[in-house]
Amino acid sequence: MRNALRACCRPEPWKRGPVLTALALLLGLLLPLHATITDFAGLGSLVESVLPWLGVFIPVLLAAALWRRSLSAATALLLPAVAWTTLFGGLLPDKSHPGGDLTVAAHNVGAANPDPTGTARTLASSGADLLALEELTPQAAPLYEKTLAKTYPHHAIRGTVGLWSKLPLSGTRAIDIMNYGPLAATKSAAAKLPENRALHTTVTTPNGPLAVYVAHLGSVRLMPRRGFWTSSRNIGAAALTKSITTDPNPRVLLLADLNGTLDDRAFTALRTHLHSTQQTSGTGFGFTWPATFPMARIDQILYRGLEANRSWTLPKAGSDHLPVAATLTWP
16 A cells, blocks of 8 residues: 555656756757857857756666666657757768878877977978978077978978978968957966967978968966956957958868867858868867867868868877877869
8 A cells, every 4th residue: 555655646757857958958049059158258158068968967877767667857858869960970971082182291299298309200201291380489499490391392381380392392481369459368378488379381292272271269268256367368369360351262171279269159150261181181179188088179170172082180299288180182
């Protein structure tokens, strides 16, 4: 009799786990509507920086729903599952294909890199025709120049960024991405590097000129009073986007440490003008930072007027970032 009364008093499966159901619905709305989140104290950018990782909560909530025997929560989880698959499912399959006229690589070599010579040798062995390096220090730059000279007869350095090339370079100039608009933020604490963090150059290829940009946008910080501080990064993103959108060359390549993922709203305008090699020819997310346990792809190879054949990350090479590489075809 007592057991019968308990059974009658138990909530039905559709009524169990109301909190789990609410969390599942909230997650299902957060994924597709992340752009509507306020960016006060950088909240929107912070969420977008970890957006793919929100999918981890789906199996966690599913396990809790099964434990609670909540049909409503399990059913509600269909919403975030579909949303996550729609946003990121296309990244998982291998999208590479044979061919390629040009192999490029980019790496934030790290201002505190203990072995610049070893890093340079590792990168040179990648077979890249173009090699972009970011976060060069005045002390380390000559070591990279010396070590890479044999493989790359052409190179250009402007401030903390440089491009090494097997093909001739011309018209190299620095791009000011630190003072675009009112720069209200304090300087980045990244090893007290020189001011310039971006360059533009033209690579002479057998198929015609290629405009190449190398950039290292400002760092982002989680700060007690400012929240997720992105001011310097966002100013650089706007300046870089303006330079690329006004470039008359129909074929453009950007090799950069963006200090943010492409899901971040700071790169909305940039995404409308350039394609990501990882999204069009890679496998998986291609996370690059931190190198010991990559959780975000903040190092990018972006392009227009070309076709991407393959995109991948290279092994750790003395920095807290992983190098990125891609092969592209001239249409």
